[in-house]
Amino acid sequence: MKNVVKKEDFVSKQFLGVDFVVLSIGKDSMVTKMLYKSTDNVPFHQHPNEQSGYVISGKYNLKFGGQEYPLSEGDSYSIPANVEHSITIIEAGEVVDVFTPIRQDYL
Known part of the structure; x- marks a missing residue:
């Protein structure tokens, strides 16, 4: 567990070509910040x-459950x-994601 993580200690990772950092890890949940590029x-x-998320910046189209959801700064899901x-990246930006339980493939 990493209940408190200072920004200088963030661990950079990549998933499907997307850069992200692991912000904190609790007993049952994980917080990450996705660093989406337009490409x-x-x-x-x-x-x-x-997976629950909050859009810090950028524009996206999220698809699930047969629906498409345009997302921009301040939106959540x-x-x-x-x-x-x-998720399709329309404009580069950052998204905070919380996963429950912890994503083992992100460790």
């Missing part, structure tokens, strides 16, 4: 983690576990 592409995928979803 990033996150195709449909699913994982056994509920929650994707149930095991539900296929994708």
Whole structure:
């Protein structure tokens, strides 16, 4: 567990070509900050983690459950576990994501 993590100690990672940092890890949840570039592409995928997010900056199209959701600064979302979803980056930016349980592939 990393309950408190100073910004100079953030761990940089990559998933499907997208850069992100692990912000903190609790007993059952994980907080990350996605650093989306305009050239990033996150195709449909699913994982056994509920994913909730908050858009700090940028513009995106999030797809899941047969719907498409345009997102921009200040918007938030929650994707149930095991539900296929994708995100198209319209404008580069940052998104904070919380995963429950912890994403083992992000450690």
